[in-house]
Amino acid sequence: MSDIKIYKNLVPLDVCQRITEMLYNRAEWYAHSYTPRRINVEINEFPELEKIMIENFSDYEYRIDQRCYFQIYEKNEYCKNHKDPKGHTLIILIKKPESGGVLSIGSNVADLDAGDGVLFDGSIQHRVTTVFEGTRISFAAWFK
Numbered sequence: 001m002s003d004i005k006i007y008k009n010l011v012p013l014d015v016c017q018r019i020t021e022m023l024y025n026r027a028e029w030y031a032h033s034y035t036p037r038r039i040n041v042e043i044n045e046f047p048e049l050e051k052i053m054i055e056n057f058s059d060y061e062y063r064i065d066q067r068c069y070f071q072i073y074e075k076n077e078y079c080k081n082h083k084d085p086k087g088h089t090l091i092i093l094i095k096k097p098e099s100g101g102v103l104s105i106g107s108n109v110a111d112l113d114a115g116d117g118v119l120f121d122g123s124i125q126h127r128v129t130t131v132f133e134g135t136r137i138s139f140a141a142w143f144k
């Protein structure tokens with residue numbers, strides 16, 4: 001997993017819980033070609049997450065005003081295998097399902113808990129396996 005960097009406990013669990021509660025009240029969820037539901041957000045809508053991005057990813061070219069996304073997966077939902085159009089992809093797991101919903105990057109499995117992040121080359125095929133029980137919420141941003 002040399003092109004894949006795991007960040008354990010990147011986001012505190014209480015912040016993940018607050019984000020989860022904020023997202024459930026949003027109405028702008030929509031289906032995308034490879035994810036069942038996602039929402040576009042401005043990072044400054046989530047100041048605690050914005051601070052974490054600034055503190056941990058200043059080595060990468062990231063415009064703090066760029067849009068990013070949250071994805072939500074319920075039982076029997078998944079993300080199709082795909083590549084991202086930009087340089088590096090950052091995924092932060094906000095809520096971990098009880099079963100399934102695992103991020104696969106190429107032939108590697110990113111074993112993430114809520115609050116963990118993973119940074120990888122977005123040109124590597126990646127997907128989220130089917131959620132069997134519970135809900136999976138993740139945050140995605142891209143760097144050049």
